Amino acid sequence: MYLTILALPSIGAMVAGLRGRALGVTGAQVITIGCMVLATLFTLVAFHEVALCRSSVTVDLAHWVSLVGLSVSWSLVFDDLTVAMLLPVLIVSLCVHVYSVSYMDSDPHQQRFSAYLSMFTAFMVLLVTADSYLLMFVGWEGIGISSFLLIGFWTTRAQAAKSAVLALTVNRVGDLTLTVAFLAMAWVFGSLDFALVLSTASLMDQTVLTITGLLLLGGAMAKSAQLPLHTWLPAAMEGPTPVSALIHAATLVTAGVYLLLRSSPLLEHAPMALTVITWTGALTTLYGAATGLVQSDLKRVIAFSTCSQVGLMIMAVGLSQYAPSLFHLVQHAALKALLFLSAGSVIHACADQQDLRHLGGLLGQMPFTYTALLIGSLSLIATPFLSGHYSKDSILETAAGAFSLSGTGSFLLGTLGATLTAFYSVRLLAMTFLTGPNGPKVLYTGSHEAPLMLGLPLVVLSVISVTGGYLGRDLFLGMGTDGLSHALWVQPLASTLVDADFGLPQLVKLLPFLGTLAGALTATVLYLLMPKRVLALTAAGEVAYRFLMGKWQWDAVVTNLFIGPGLTAGSVLSVSVDTGFVELVGPHGLTGLLPSTAGAVGRTNDTALVTTQALIMLVGLLAFMVAASGSHWGGLIVLFATLTVSLMTDRR
Numbered sequence: 001m002y003l004t005i006l007a008l009p010s011i012g013a014m015v016a017g018l019r020g021r022a023l024g025v026t027g028a029q030v031i032t033i034g035c036m037v038l039a040t041l042f043t044l045v046a047f048h049e050v051a052l053c054r055s056s057v058t059v060d061l062a063h064w065v066s067l068v069g070l071s072v073s074w075s076l077v078f079d080d081l082t083v084a085m086l087l088p089v090l091i092v093s094l095c096v097h098v099y100s101v102s103y104m105d106s107d108p109h110q111q112r113f114s115a116y117l118s119m120f121t122a123f124m125v126l127l128v129t130a131d132s133y134l135l136m137f138v139g140w141e142g143i144g145i146s147s148f149l150l151i152g153f154w155t156t157r158a159q160a161a162k163s164a165v166l167a168l169t170v171n172r173v174g175d176l177t178l179t180v181a182f183l184a185m186a187w188v189f190g191s192l193d194f195a196l197v198l199s200t201a202s203l204m205d206q207t208v209l210t211i212t213g214l215l216l217l218g219g220a221m222a223k224s225a226q227l228p229l230h231t232w233l234p235a236a237m238e239g240p241t242p243v244s245a246l247i248h249a250a251t252l253v254t255a256g257v258y259l260l261l262r263s264s265p266l267l268e269h270a271p272m273a274l275t276v277i278t279w280t281g282a283l284t285t286l287y288g289a290a291t292g293l294v295q296s297d298l299k300r301v302i303a304f305s306t307c308s309q310v311g312l313m314i315m316a317v318g319l320s321q322y323a324p325s326l327f328h329l330v331q332h333a334a335l336k337a338l339l340f341l342s343a344g345s346v347i348h349a350c351a352d353q354q355d356l357r358h359l360g361g362l363l364g365q366m367p368f369t370y371t372a373l374l375i376g377s378l379s380l381i382a383t384p385f386l387s388g389h390y391s392k393d394s395i396l397e398t399a400a401g402a403f404s405l406s407g408t409g410s411f412l413l414g415t416l417g418a419t420l421t422a423f424y425s426v427r428l429l430a431m432t433f434l435t436g437p438n439g440p441k442v443l444y445t446g447s448h449e450a451p452l453m454l455g456l457p458l459v460v461l462s463v464i465s466v467t468g469g470y471l472g473r474d475l476f477l478g479m480g481t482d483g484l485s486h487a488l489w490v491q492p493l494a495s496t497l498v499d500a501d502f503g504l505p506q507l508v509k510l511l512p513f514l515g516t517l518a519g520a521l522t523a524t525v526l527y528l529l530m531p532k533r534v535l536a537l538t539a540a541g542e543v544a545y546r547f548l549m550g551k552w553q554w555d556a557v558v559t560n561l562f563i564g565p566g567l568t569a570g571s572v573l574s575v576s577v578d579t580g581f582v583e584l585v586g587p588h589g590l591t592g593l594l595p596s597t598a599g600a601v602g603r604t605n606d607t608a609l610v611t612t613q614a615l616i617m618l619v620g621l622l623a624f625m626v627a628a629s630g631s632h633w634g635g636l637i638v639l640f641a642t643l644t645v646s647l648m649t650d651r652r
Contacts, residue, residue, distance in 0.1 A: 020111025174222020
C-alpha cells in the first residue's frame, strides 16, 4: 500500500503523457483523477497507521550508489512527518486535478496538462517519502523541472516562457548550495541517510553544522521563495491558475520548509544557523505582506501572501518551533489552495480578467465563489475558530514566549505582517466583489457562477479551512502529545510551548488579533466607506506606494549587482577565453602543433645517425622504466627530453 502511494501518480502521469492521444481528453482525466483518488485514500489509511497507531514503515526498493565510504539505497520512509506532509500534498493535488477538468476545458492540450500535474505530484511524494538526502534531491529536482513545464505550459505566451526560465534559474542557485551541503554531509558523516546523519549530528563540530545548516537554508530560500531568492514567485503567476494553486499551496514552496523540518536534529546543534533562519523568515513575512498591499493583479496578491506565510513557517523553524511550523504548513495548504481556486473561478467567469481595478460588483453574479473566497480570507487573517487562527497564533505566541532578541523581534515583525495581511485580504474582497462595477458591461453579462467541477473542490477546501485547525491542534500542538516526537526533535531548553500558553501576558497574546482587527477595519473604511479618497496620496504616501509597487527594488538590486556584472563577465570570458586562449591552446593549437611535431620526428628517424637513434632508444627505454615505477611526471619529463634530442639531431 505504501509503495502504491508513490506509484499511482507516476502511473497516471505516464499513461496520460504517453497514451493521451489514444485515450482522449476524458480518458486521460479519468486515469489521472482515479489514480489521485486512490493515492489520497491510501494516504488517509497510512496517516491512521503511522501517526495515530504509532507504526512507522520503511520500504527498501533497491541499492543505488556504492562508493568508497558512501552507500545509498532507494528506500522510502513513512514516519509522522512524512504522512503529515502527504495529507495536504495529495488532497490539494486531487482538488486541483478535479478543478482543472472544467478550468482547462477549452485548452487543446489537456492530456499534457494532466500528465504534468500528476508528474509534479509524483515527484513531490518522492521528495517527502525519501529516506536519504540524495533520494530526496531526486524529488527536489523533479518538482523543479515539473514547475518549469507547468509555469510555461502556454508556450505561445512569451511572458510565460520567461517566467518559467526565471523560476528554473533562481532555483538553480538554491540547488547549488544544497549540493554543496550534501557533499559536506557525505564528507563529514560518511553518509546521506537521514537516520545516520541526524542521529550523529550532536557528535560533530558546531562550526561544520552551522555551515551545513546555512547551506540547507540556501536551498530552502530558493524553493520556498524567501529573501533574496524570491523573485521567481510573482512571475510564476503566468501559468494557469490550477498550477498556481498546486505550486503555491502544498508542494513547491513548502519543499524548503520540509527540508528544514526534516533536518531539525542537525539544526538544533547549530544555533547561529537558527538565528539566520529566524530573521530570514521574519523579514520575508513583512516583505510579502507589505508588497501584497498594492498589487493590482488578483493572483499576485495571493502569491505575495504565500511568500509571507511561508516566511512565518521558516521563522518558526529558526525559533526551534518545528511543530507549529508544520501545523501552519498543513493548514495553509488548504486555505491558500482555496484562495487560488476561488480566484481562478473569478478569472474563468470574467473572460480571464484578473486586474482588480477592472473588477468589482460581482457579489450578485457569484455568491458561491464570494463565500469560498471569504472563508479562505478569514482563515488567512487568523479569524478566531478558523484553521489559520490556531496555526498562525501558535507561531506568534511561541515567538514571544522565547524571551530572546530573535523571538521578540520576529514576534513584532510577524504581528505587523498579520496586520498587513488583514488589510490586503479585505482589500481583495472589496475590490473584487463589494465595490461598484469597474469593468465593461460585457464582463458582467457574461459572468457566471462556478460550475460543478470548479465548485466541488472549493467546498472540500472550505470545510478543511473551517475545521482543520480545531481538529488538528491537539495532534500537532497539544500539551504533552507525542504525535510528532519521532520526526521532529527539539532541545528541551528550546521548547517554549509552556511559556507561550501560561507565561505570556494576555495583552501580548491579543496583540496579533488587535493588529488584524485594525488592518481589516482600515481596509473596510478606505475601500468601502470612502473609496474615492484612496487615490489621494500625499508625497510620502506616493514614495511608499512606488517603493512597494517596485517590490522593494529587489529586481533592480539583483539586476545591477548580479545579472549585469555576470553578463559582462560572461562576455569577457567568451571573447578572451573561449574564443581566445582555449582555441589557441586547444583545437587551433593542436592542428598546427601535431603535424609539425610528427614531421620533425619523421625527419629525425629518416636522417639521424645510428648513434643518435641508439641514444633515442636508450632514453625511451629509461622513460618506460621510470613510468612503470609509478613516477608519471618523471616519465613525461624523459619523453620530453627524448623528443628534444630527436629535434636537435635533425640532419636535414
